Amino acid sequence: MKPIIRAIFVLLTLASNHLLAEQPDFRPDFATAYRHYEAIESRFDTDGDNQLSYEELIEAFHAPHLTKSQYQAVRLYLVNFDTLQTTGTARLSQNSLIQANFSGQQLLYNHEKDWLFWSDWLSHPDRSAHAIIYYLMFPYGLTSITPDNILQKNYPDCVLIAALASIANSETGKRLILQYFQGGDSGGVYVAFPGVPEQSFYIRLYDIVANENLAESRDRGLWPGVLESAFAVLPKNRKFKYNNGPLTQIKYGKFAKLHGVDPSLAFAVLTGASTEIDNIQLQTEDHLAQQLNKIIKEDRIAFLTMESTYSHFRTGLMSKIIPYHAYSIIGYNEAQRQVLLRNPHGNSSIIQQSFSVLPHKTNTSGKPQFVYEFLFHSFPKHLRKSFLFTEEQARSYASPASNITSNLIKSIFQSAIDNKRGIDGAYFIRAPSNSETSQELTGIVRMSLEEAIHSFNHLTYTACGLSYCFP
Structure with a gap:
């Protein structure tokens, strides 16, 4: 040339x-x-x-x-x-x-x-002897490794499952999960994690198939349950907290009882990377947007949780958020400023709260006035409570300088104030419901940055991106 x-x-x-x-x-x-x-x-x-x-x-x-x-x-x-x-x-x-x-x-x-590429990879002499094991783990090769395919079952290890879903969300993460598996035989498979390079773990396939409480894959691949079991047999001085509650344990043979997974140590095992934790309720939407952009573009592992002890404020923009539960971050739409989350259980009842602000005309002190009734509609009827505000209070809450941190609630008050004139009855305004991304209830839900900040506080993520911090 x-x-x-x-x-x-x-x-x-x-x-x-x-x-x-x-x-x-x-x-x-x-x-x-x-x-x-x-x-x-x-x-x-x-x-x-x-x-x-x-x-x-x-x-x-x-x-x-x-x-x-x-x-x-x-x-x-x-x-x-x-x-x-x-x-x-x-x-x-x-x-x-x-x-x-x-x-x-x-x-x-x-x-x-x-x-075909999956089949050709397994035909290599180093892998052909245990190709059947790989087909049992990943029936469709790399396409078996997706966030939606992994489902948390009965063990309290949402941090582990959310982290694995976040890893499976990127191209390099799919291959990283594949690399955890180091062959096997007719009875089981060997698992090795980057954070525990000195040791591999032999997991019997019978124990995985027989235990209905283990994490599973929608396409019947055994990889989620195998990895969950491999975590359960890690040395006790490594990754977990323990207790004696019979309903909150993973038992794998004579080995460890698993009760909760420490995020920083789990990230270190899965990726070899250190962990960062931020309280997103103490930062602006723009700062969160920058973080999310970086997390997605650099293939960082990340999830959001609501730790009630550390909550700075809570205005109820989203309902049915599970406290102390990890939701994987699997996408961010920069144009719409929306974050895509996934519940490890594979289903989600998260919805956007419905609010009503109802202006009522009164004749207190001999002259017409308005009072405002504020309702959360997502509560069952027998639990609903109304809150009454004077017109002066309503105008204060609608003000940009208000201490209310939710722009949505401010706008609802302002709309009620603007539209009440000439109305004898109540004025009703309701926020639109938040629909699931998939009709199959994948557990994937979209949130605006404002909704995320008002629903969660802890953003946990790896300090290193899978595609950028490794050779």
């Missing part, structure tokens, strides 16, 4: 990169393929020929700690391998990518062959 042609291609790639940077969910193309080639080759060119074979790409596709764009590039190579390879070599290189681009070749990009 002539230097001038290569230079032109690089310039076109850089220009394309600038546009792609503004579209994080871009469709990968030749610019993606070329931009990430050197980084992928440096890690996976095991025979040192400056090219990538199909086998080397299969390893890259299932390896942890690449970025989302790098995984997109690897899938692009694999899906189009037959037409991207250098003629007669069964390998592709930077030059073969450039030549394919200038020849006008159209790249395909889909997930339809992922099952």
